[in-house]
Amino acid sequence: MVDIRIPIGLMFSIIGVLITGFGFFTISNTEMYHKSLGINVNIIMGILMLVFGLIMLFFAFRKKKKA
Amino acid sequence: MRVDLSWIDYLIMIIYFIFVLGIGWFLRKFMKNANAFLEAGRSMPAWVAGLAFISTNLGALEVMGMTGSGMKYGMLTTHFYWIGAIPAMIFLALFMMPFYYGSKARSVPEFLKLRYDEKTRGLNAILFAVMTVLASGISMYALALLMENVLGWNFNLSLWISALVVLGYTYLGGLSSAIYNEVLQFFIIVIGLLPLVFLALKDVGGWVGLKAQLAPIALSKGYAADTFTSTWKYSGQASANPLGVEWFGILFGLGFVLSFGYWCTNFLIVQRAFAAESKAAARKVPLIGALPKMFIPFLIIVPGIIALALSHDPGKGFTIPPDAGGGLNYNLTIIMLLKQYLPTGVLGLGITALLASFMSGMAGNVSAFNTVWTYDIYQSYIRPRTGDEDADGKHYLKVGRIATIFGILLSIASAYIAGKFGNIMDFLQTIFSLINAPLFAVIFLGMFWKRTTGHAAFTGLLLGFLMALLHHGLTIPAGATSLVKGGWIANLHTYPVEMAQNFWTAIIAFGVSTTVTIGLTFITKQRKTDAELTGLVYSLTPRTIVDKDLPWYQRPAGLAILVSVIFIVLTIMFW
16 A cells, blocks of 8 residues: 555655745744744744654655665 | 634645545545455554554544643643553553454454344444544534634634545545544644643743742642642542542542543544554554553643643733633633744644644544444444455445445534534533443453353443443532533432542443343353354463564563553653
8 A cells, every 4th residue: 555654754844844944934033933932943843844754755765665 | 812823824734634635545546345445454554553543542622621631630630641541552452452353353343243242232333333423523513613713714614624624535545544644643743732842841941840830829729739740649539639539539440440441442442453464463553552642641731731830820921711601711721822832834733733633533433433334233234245245345335435424424413413502412422431331341251251141241231331321310520510410310429520420430330330241141141152252252262472583672562561661650750
């Protein structure tokens, strides 16, 4: 069937890139990040999601190569 | 209390919807017969089924309710995740899964049919089918109401859209699609709520700061200073902790009766393990699920505890809106926290996490409903198998798909009924939650005592259920204003809190059902031969150890030890 890691990896990578980009785009907006204690959580979470997505894809394709 | 979303928040949600439906779309071509559609062809790897196992349980009402309970009861809420789940999951994995999976039963009711008889299966199948529809209707109503109140979405629109998305992917890809999506939803829930936990903890000065802020609140309520951050320490007396239950009720009522009843016999949950690729994988499913389960409290209960501290700190401007009765609407705790801490972007992720939790719970109900309906009701009483396997497989696939549509339509109907007659639905749900404890008694006796007879099991199941009903009708929790909470026959006893009443209802149901089943077994005749019971009963099943060559972490026993160690460490750390 389908390796579930592929859609998970793809989705998290796409959303990760999107949120990271949005984080950089709003980097000077201190008012918006006042809520999150002055931390730009979009950049942090975006990168985290991207890394998670890529790890999922890495394992999915490594297995595919073996098979 | 409105939360304003921007385009990026909606974009994240839309990407999530596309992937969820896309998974169903990709899987549709594998759905060639009923076996593939309703049982996922018994082909799931242990880790996939294990995460789905825990994700199904992490429905929207669970996430919203547990954060609310965190705010009400503090760390005592973790009893629902540790003592109230882990021992039962280990027991299911090590001792029950070999018989469930080995019996080739396709559902829990079917196991009852194989082990006992038709009437026991019929009773359980019908009650279970009604329960799943009610449960998904109630959570759908709660979600749509939340979206209406907080996001300003149209109630009908959010109800129908969320239902149609779930219908879309369960109709296309059946149980496989439900399970795959549950894995994806599990990760979305965890990652979506992660920033909330970190920001909220940082805001209150970490765990130490949180403890310091909670001390005066606990003292003002008449508890010891560290009550809200302890689990067992103040369980010596019911009145010394906010849960209002003493250690015996927690240990026996929650930790044994309720928890074993839920985790070991609820088909909604164990269906995920039934879908595993082998018996060894099926035994690992609950254990793999138990690993993240133990840490979920940090994701959903700890924020609730922080909400308690925030609500007493005027400088934070944090309030929970009142409910219709004038008390705090604790179900809104999680969304108020999301609003408090998450800026545009991760806010969309947090709302998507709530949607994902709703969908994982609902898809669980729907995929369990269509299986029980197709195999245990339709195939047993309406149109039995013809013997032509190919044609049957196709016919029951069609029936399974139609049942999926009907299941969702019935859930939508019950969501609207819940909106009009909320009390009646609450009442029905309480009533149907009473079936698990007697069911555990009957299945447990069936698996470990070969003499247990069908007549005894059926009567035990029925009387256990009726006695639970009677107990609920004769007792009320203190301060109850409606008959939904109990006492609709007479009021013979008042419990200090609702939780205590629930625990005792379950204990009584379990006790009656065990006693009746054992008693009647002695005076009724066993109609099943030993040969028929092989693979279903412990003493009649040859034990074959197949995992000797595997490393410890791939063996069920090794995993069980790992889970137990973490469970004990957490219990001691937060004693």
